[in-house]
Amino acid sequence: MRPLRRIFAIVQKELLQLRRDRVTLGMIVMLPLVQLLLFGYAINTDVRNIPAAVVDQSNTALSRILTQIVTATQVVDFVERHDSIEQAERAIVAGRVRAAFVIPPDVAKRLARSPAVGHGLATPRSTDEETSRPVAQWIVDGSDTTIAGAIKALRGMPLQELFDQDVNRTTPTFEVALFYNPEQRSAVNIVPGLVGIILTMTMIMFTSAAIVRERERGNMEMLINTPVRPIELMLGKIIPYIFIGLIQASIILSLGHLIFQVPMNGALLALAVATLLFIGASLSLGLVLSTIAQSQLQAMQLTIFILLPSILLSGFMFPFEGMPRVAQQIAQVLPATHFMRVIRAIVLRDATLAEIHPEVLWLGTFMLGGLVVASLRFKKRLG
């Protein structure tokens, strides 16, 4: 009874203080909102309208039609026209365009022999120098691999349209069935992951400052003179933020659904359980940081120290599978990595908690471990 009363007293006090801290209160809502819009719109691996230049050395009706067909793909947007390759290269250096499309003078001859046109000719042998010459050339600023990849994808584009023929699609070697995100929109993958990032950021930030703030403002000397136990103080400090975390997760997922049409395929209960576990894990990690930090500034630095790998290594932006082994090992320690798998599994693939139980168990264990470590590290003595 008494421990509960003490925990409740601390919760109540935290809520009162939070209610009077307008800036923090605003951040609780604004942070997920702004980040959702930023990440939802900005992160887009499906690149379109890359600014490009045309160097048309043939200057024929055929070359103009060729340019139009390329424009129709929407991959590039021809914003400049140059007479020489050198000029186009300078435009790339200046950053006005990312690529240049060079149409050689003998484009008609090359086209006639190109398999892309599909004249019904036999596929040329690779040794046949004359027939295997490409129709035109792309010069690309290849430093950004995403842009380079988008233009590389144009390499084999069919050109039958050029001669008013029906597009004669060849049968692919493999059939690829894209489940869960058939339109390949990046928001579908980003928005659920964003829940993990926002929660990592705010939960760790709030709690890492929690104990330090009491110390900095001199309240700690009073608190440690009362019968309050460390674990009661820790629980009382994190309970208010559990609700805040749930509010933030709801903001992101519901707005993600409304604005970016992110599907909500999974069971809400499973989602709530998983999110609660992750909130708990992040909060207890924050408390551990709070017992290490000597000032609120240090608490903030420690938060960023956790936040950066959580963004970069958790699989939020780059697939976990593509990272080197060391990075994967670091990522495995972070709660965000496990939550990233959990929330995508539930939201997008309608996985049950039982199907993803290793990740769920890990989050729960991390939360309890963090709470124990923080309580042990917190001493009710000054020295």
Next chain:
Amino acid sequence: MTDRVIEARGLTRRFGDFTAVDALDLNVERGTIYGFLGPNGSGKTTTVRMLTGLLTPSAGTATVLGHRLPKDAEPLKREIGYMTQHFSLYEDLSVRENLRFVAAVYGLGARQARSRINELLGLYSLGDLAKRRAGDMSGGERQRLALAAATIHGPKLLFLDEPTSAVDPQSRRDFWEQLFDLINGGTSILVSTHYMDEAERCHKLAILSAGRVRADGSPQALMDAMGANVVEVETANPRRTKQELTALAEVISTAQLGARLRVLVSDIIDDPVAWIRQQRLNEPLGAVERVRPSLEDVFVTSTGASPQ
């Protein structure tokens, strides 16, 4: 034995090479106000923190309200109140919110807490300020709030660490009246201060300097056992006379009070007034008379330094 609320033997606390408190012995009797008088850095706060269980002593033993420290620090916390040197309640909470929080942390039930808080609001004239945030209050108001919070659970022993350092003289007088009311109610109090007038109000006190007890006893006993007599001297040129008197071996200290000098003469001199008159001084002396010693004189003779 049963009447002692604090017993400490050889209490010592070192921070690295620095010894903040050095072999302190202490007996505080029930129902009294015991004072620690000493300048900043003399070990007052460190001693209070050891006696409340906040700091582990490097050596020595302490028994507070029958609890052996540092082992039994936690059960002790329910029975003591501690008013910290700096205001340590929440500045962004109101008076009532602060008291409600402290009451709950000490395990008072909702009804019990409400009646106790109302009682304290009346007792410490905080009724009109109940909704005021602590951060918006004056030093005296905050101090009353801090005292109310420190006594909310009816502690048997109250520790006050320089309670009046941010308070005007009138509030200070009122505050001491409230302390004596608490004593009447059966509480014992240990207070640290660097104000002489406060120290003089204590039943007993210890003079601390550089971590050691230089003298202890009741203020009157300390003044009686000072080992020096106090003489006030009138002179036309006090600065110069002060230098001449201070140079004499029998003179412990000389302090200027306006046009007069307050001279502490060792009690190996039987008649200090006549003795001063006999000295060959360059300046002629006016009136020379023996006066009643003050606690400040005790402080100066026992530490060889002035407070603050």
